[in-house]
Amino acid sequence: MEIVVIGCGKVGKTLVEHLAIEGHNVIVIDINQKNVEEIVNTYDVMGICGNGAIHDIQLEAGVNKADLFISVTSSDEINLISCLIARKIGAKNLIARVRNPDYASQISFMRDGLGISLMINPEKAAADEIARILRFPSALKVDTFAKGLVDLAEIKVRPGSKLVGVSLSDLNRKFKTSVLVCALQRQQKVYIPDGRFTLEEGDKVHITASHKDLEKFMISAGIYERKIKSAMIIGGGRIAFYLTKQLAEIGIKVKIIDNNEKNCEKLSALLPKAEVVCADGTDQDVLLEEGIEYMDACVSMTGIDEENVIISLYASKCNVPKVITKVNRLSIINMLESIGIESVISPKDITANQIVRYVRAKANKGDSGIETLYKIVDKKAEAIEFIANKNVSFLGIPLKKLKTKDNLLVAGIMRGNKLIVPSGDDFIKAGDSVIIVTTNSFLTSLEDILA
Structure with missing residues (x-):
């Protein structure tokens, strides 16, 4: 496909990587020459330095012949305007990144009224993924299919687990349930296993099942963890807003810690069911004073990966049962597992x-x-x-x-x-x-x- 991407930030770079690997013809546009050069030198794509919301720039990039036009700059308004121009020029399909919560209630109207094929919100998508994990804390990660009726859960076979030594052909008989192990990672190797496979300590197992059968399996296998009742969120950005709204709806008590006073005032007004604390979430004394040791979950999602890692390590040391870490640099994810950080989310990867x-x-x-x-x-x-x-x-x-x-x-x-x-x-x-x-x-x- 002929694809034009506007915006070479964190989301844009990750997206171009995926599209280039899949063999599409990609042209990128960004106002930052350095960003364009970095992507062009890394992937087999073409680049133009300029404002993607300008008619002439879009024509230069061949938007009039594009099968797909994607605008993922940091500005919702630029993304929407760029899509309007691209549609007028003749792009066949349009995708816009729209993050502002104020626009959330108008997504359907804007999509239909403006002719945009898909509107994506990385922060909302990340919040959805975190919420799924918190609803099922026994899993490292939970994805869903069939409009939420089927779960794909990632679990780890811990030392001493009842799963050690069990062959996949005996799994459902032994635990009296109906699940399917569809993928397995053993050390650095990935397998699509058959019934002859036997589980070993340290295996990462991906299981498909209905929500009811998955819960039954985890209880029978002795890996079920009690439901989350309280969560501490470090960092009061958009993800925290979307996540807290979801958690409040299912009765989870949420405490948000953020060091920006204006941001805290806004969150307090928008999220009356949450407790919002204006303080430094990287300060050990603050975390202890706010009761991190008594929380069921800690979600670290400041804007700095290193801070999130340190907070998560400290939360684990405080024996918080479920710890979730947001990272932007995908290159560090494998290193995180080696130090005990296992539930990791990346908004830009979800969007891609x-x-x-x-x-x-x-x-x-x-x-x-x-x-x-x-x-x-x-x-x-x-x-x-x-x-x-x-x-x-x-x-x-x-x-x-x-x-x-x-x-x-x-x-x-x-x-x-x-x-x-x-x-x-x-x-x-x-x-x-x-x-x-x-x-x-x-x-x-x-x-x-x-x-």
């Missing part, structure tokens, strides 16, 4: 995944639509939800009779409101939501699963 899902959906062959896409296991595998339509060539054929690609698994079939944990005798029908987990790259349709 959303856009890649949209791009893949536009590129599919028409037999199925991509509903959801997640990069899992340190981006070494993908979990993709397709909606099968009547054009899929293997409808009604038992899965055991299909010749599928290596390192690929049908991890779930959602038929109506029922999740089918697939066996070889199960089959796909038109209208099913089908979850595929694979280490193969760039699947755009269900037909791509065939060898």
